[in-house]
Amino acid sequence: xxxxxxxxxxxxxxxxxxxxxxxxxxxxxxxxxxxxxxxxxxxxxxxxxxxxxxxxxxxxxxxxxxxxxxxxxxxxxxxxxxxxxxxxxxxxxxxxxxxxxxxxxxxxxxxxxxxxxxxxxxxxxxxxxxxxxxxxxxxxxxxxxxxxxxxxxxxxxxxxxxxxxxxxxxxxxxxxxxxxxxxxxxxxxxxxxxxxxxxxxxxxxxxxxxxxxxxxxxxxxxxxxxxxxxxxxxxxxxxxxxxxxxxxxxxxxxxxxxxxxxxxxxxxxxxxxxxxxxxxxxxxxxxxxxxxxxxxxxxxxxxxxxxxxxxxxxxxxxxxxxxxxxxxxxxxxxxxxxxxxxxxxxxxxxxxxxxxxxxxxxxxxxxxxxxxxxxxxxxxxxxxxxxxxxxxxxxxxxxxxxxxxxxxxxxxxxxxxxxxxxxxxxxxxxxxxxxxxxxxxxxxxxxxxxxxxxxxxxxxxxxxxxxxxxxxxxxxxxxxxxxxxxxxxxxxxxxxxxxxxxxxxxxxxxxxxxxxxxxxxxxxxxxxxxxxxxxxxxxxxxxxxxxxxxxxxxxxxxxxxxxxxxxxxxxxxxxxxxxxxxxxxxxxxxxxxx
Numbered sequence: 001x002x003x004x005x006x007x008x009x010x011x012x013x014x015x016x017x018x019x020x021x022x023x024x025x026x027x028x029x030x031x032x033x034x035x036x037x038x039x040x041x042x043x044x045x046x047x048x049x050x051x052x053x054x055x056x057x058x059x060x061x062x063x064x065x066x067x068x069x070x071x072x073x074x075x076x077x078x079x080x081x082x083x084x085x086x087x088x089x090x091x092x093x094x095x096x097x098x099x100x101x102x103x104x105x106x107x108x109x110x111x112x113x114x115x116x117x118x119x120x121x122x123x124x125x126x127x128x129x130x131x132x133x134x135x136x137x138x139x140x141x142x143x144x145x146x147x148x149x150x151x152x153x154x155x156x157x158x159x160x161x162x163x164x165x166x167x168x169x170x171x172x173x174x175x176x177x178x179x180x181x182x183x184x185x186x187x188x189x190x191x192x193x194x195x196x197x198x199x200x201x202x203x204x205x206x207x208x209x210x211x212x213x214x215x216x217x218x219x220x221x222x223x224x225x226x227x228x229x230x231x232x233x234x235x236x237x238x239x240x241x242x243x244x245x246x247x248x249x250x251x252x253x254x255x256x257x258x259x260x261x262x263x264x265x266x267x268x269x270x271x272x273x274x275x276x277x278x279x280x281x282x283x284x285x286x287x288x289x290x291x292x293x294x295x296x297x298x299x300x301x302x303x304x305x306x307x308x309x310x311x312x313x314x315x316x317x318x319x320x321x322x323x324x325x326x327x328x329x330x331x332x333x334x335x336x337x338x339x340x341x342x343x344x345x346x347x348x349x350x351x352x353x354x355x356x357x358x359x360x361x362x363x364x365x366x367x368x369x370x371x372x373x374x375x376x377x378x379x380x381x382x383x384x385x386x387x388x389x390x391x392x393x394x395x396x397x398x399x400x401x402x403x404x405x406x407x408x409x410x411x412x413x414x415x416x417x418x419x420x421x422x423x424x425x426x427x428x429x430x431x432x433x434x435x436x437x438x439x440x441x442x443x444x445x446x447x448x449x450x451x452x453x454x455x456x457x458x459x460x461x462x463x464x465x466x467x468x469x470x471x472x473x474x475x476x477x478x479x480x481x482x483x484x485x486x487x488x489x490x491x492x493x494x495x496x497x498x499x500x501x502x503x504x505x506x507x508x509x510x511x512x513x514x515x516x517x518x519x520x521x522x523x524x525x526x527x528x529x530x531x532x533x534x535x536x537x538x539x540x541x542x543x544x545x546x547x548x549x550x551x552x553x554x555x556x557x558x559x560x561x562x563x564x565x566x567x568x569x570x571x572x573x574x575x576x577x578x579x580x581x582x583x584x585x586x587x588x589x590x591x592x593x594x
């Protein structure tokens with residue numbers, strides 16, 4: 001593909017020259033696919049190219065040209081280009097688990113330098129280099145130059161392998177080429193942090209406590225990783241529905257494995273008396289799954305089983321595991337009654353898309369959230385009655401609203417309400433739909449309605465720590481901060497390596513109770529206190545610690561340059577306006593602009 005005119009580049013940029021990171025991607029075996037079975041492969045190919053095109057913009061890039069199976073794109077920085085390229089290679093690798101036929105693969109080349117936009121035509125030496133690197137690359141890989149590598153600001157989780165100087169077609173001098181891999185996942189980094197923390201105390205409980213660990217991947221293919229986590233996460237969600245079980249949240253449970261820790265050590269660190277571990281070996285659509293339930297104190301196996309199954313029967317395996325664990329650890333469970341009516345997608349591709357999207361959401365970045373939304377939308381196209389896809393889609397709009405990623409916050413909140421209601425219409429036994437609707441209605445300041453939705457979610461899934469924490473935050477705004485603290489303590493017991501936002505909600509509760517010292521101490525426990533800096537500024541000011549208050553106010557303005565008290569003051573949905581007025585008074589004293 002030669003660089004050519006793109007609809008995405010306006011003529012007003014004629015004769016414009018600027019530095020850019022250039023990405024050139026090409027599908028492997030495009031012509032062969034269409035020759036072998038055009039009818040079957042044309043839709044898959046078209047969907048893959050379309051996903052590439054829409055996600056480039058979400059990751060801060062610009063499509064310069066699309067020709068058949070090849071894509072040329074520009075990014076402002078090398079970091080943006082490489083982050084996008086890594087995620088797309090991961091995306092198509094994971095997609096291969098769920099697709100029939102040959103997996104879709106791309107070769108990607110990255111260059112960096114000055115490009116010239118002349119009436120929409122993209123030209124430059126780095127464009128030609130990126131195209132040649134793509135042709136040289138192995139399927140599913142990313143090749144780049146030393147110039148790109150040196151332009152990266154963050155290389156902390158990357159590994160580069162030099163392929164030596166390469167003679168590229170029509171390039172006069174040999175260029176040193178590197179292949180790149182992503183070294184550590186977010187989960188692995190979180191696990192390292194967890195090892196440095198003291199184990200939480202084992203809290204007394206009238207119910208048995210169990211931690212379900214991510215299943216070990218015995219396959220050679222790293223694409224199976226997300227399936228191992230997704231299968232375990234669904235077992236956790238299923239078990240969390242039983243009131244007579246205390247189930248450790250996946251955020252904490254997935255930080256540990258029985259490969260590197262004893263069952264007793266994992267149980268001690270998670271506050272669990274029982275551990276469910278599993279192993280998954282996949283060959284195409286065939287899977288062998290082995291599970292065992294371990295008593296932490298004795299390290300004896302209470303129950304074990306193995307399942308030889310195909311992908312389409314995965315839900316039956318989840319049900320069998322859930323039922324076996326529940327029947328051994330809990331009492332008075334009518335499993336058949338609980339199970340009746342729960343809906344699963346007719347197409348496993350939709351389930352795979354939701355699993356992949358939910359993994360992206362946990363990154364809490366703007367581009368990952370947009371990426372997840374594309375996957376959920378595709379899942380709905382495939383399985384229009386899959387309620388879980390709608391509640392997951394609602395969550396992306398909630399996050400857009402919560403983190404100010406949306407250009408139209410009101411429309412994002414409306415979309416969150418709409419998709420949550422559609423989720424409930426399709427599956428009234430899925431707690432996530434009610435929880436999403438509760439969140440959106442709270443921030444629409446429909447307080448009683450929000451409480452009712454959260455109440456339904458808690459009835460359906462009383463042990464989901466994230467739902468408990470979000471319900472607790474709702475209670476702060478409706479005037480029950482003391483009860484909120486009780487619920488947050490329970491959420492932290494279920495999720496001992498809880499994310500920062502649990503502490504943010506706890507600080508909100510202390511703020512509503514007028515306990516500034518507790519607010520400050522709580523925010524300071526956050527790994528990244530940025531979302532709590534408004535609370536810090538206001539509460540330092542209430543304590544008369546004006547130097548500290550002004551320091552936090554300056555940090556707020558660095559993070560949110562357009563922040564004003566007038567604009568922000570309409571956001572928190574306090575039923576008791578006096579709490580909001582006191583909060584605003586503290587922000588004003590700290591020196592934040594009106």
